[in-house]
Amino acid sequence: MKDSKAFWDKTAPRYAKSKIRDEKTYQKKLALTQEYFRPDWSVLEFGCGTGSTAIIHAPHVKHIIATDISDKMLDIASRKTRAAGIENISFHQGTLDSLDLAAESFDAILGLNVLHLLEDVDITITRVHELLKPGGVFVSSTALIDEIALYWRWLIPVMQFVNLAPYVNRFTRQGFVSKLVDAGFNLELEWQPGKGSIFIVARKCA
Template identity: 45%
Template sequence: MGKRSRFWDLIARRYARMPVRDEESYREKLAITRSYLQPDWDVLEIGCGTGTTALGHAPHVRRFRAVDSSPKMIEICREKAAAAPTENIAFDCADFDEIDQPVGSLDAVLAMSILHLLEDPDAALARIHAMLRPGGMFFSSTTCIADIDNAIARYLLPAAAALRLVPRMTQLGRAELHRRIEAAGFEVLRDWQPGDDPAKAVFIVARKPAP
């Protein structure tokens, strides 16, 4: 595990106690995602954090695998799972580019609040596309730093990342994110940013076209 994992390990317990910043939008994303999920699906979530989203979706599918590079985050996930046992979910500690997932083996992949934290989002999107079966679904929620026009986004976050106080964020914009997802071979079905507020994450529902 790398430097990013150590950052998330340090803040994991505090992060787990933090309330959801925009509860209404979060609930809407859950509802939209569940409207697509099927009971015979195999699903993967990358960058699962403390596991709340994974545990919420697992009862609606056949198998749910959730991975995160932070051992402390996965520890919290497993504590939550033990408190509310769900037989069809597995939490694994691994970097996304290290996990063993066969090509064409998944019906859906979730990447919630993670694409902007990856060093190579395009490589991740290509791998996600390969993992999905034809017709498989991709759900993502991404902070588009490039669209936020304030001093924090422009100066403070890059400076803090250079000092290793926060993870480095890829400077994505909403239009560029949309383009990159399509360039990876996906068909974008929904592109939603609550209130069209640049400070809020962009939620995208995309599909791997069937032949």
């Protein structure tokens, strides 16, 4: 965890300047997510990075708690939020386990482009299920490292060795879906914009 925080703190300024690689796919994910939102909803986003997605979603819900392991990411996110005039996002540094979050207190939880960066994916999914209200939704978008091009699977360890890439968890689509089902979720929407990624909306049983 300490190494991951150091990596993302160092990466934050460059990450903030990077452009979205596939704008069309990103916009579709935003639209699909907002179809589930309600104006009175409380939302949690973990691994929020520099807050770009939380800022876009904020007008559609009552409140968003956005968390990240990196202080530097959150500093940038806070500045962007103030500049946008958004007042219903609160940022907290930490993980789902380290933060004092009450069980069954969120209508929706977002884990976007973060699950494949975690060592304890099963524990995280179980915690998400615990934090959601009955009937709440978990929106996730993640890379499927074991299904990306073989070239990248070979290159990632090299990049990690020279500290140019973070830890990545290698799971397949079926492996990820099984984790969600085993945790007690029902899948409502599943979309693969490419072989190496997946977008899922899963609902906690009411």
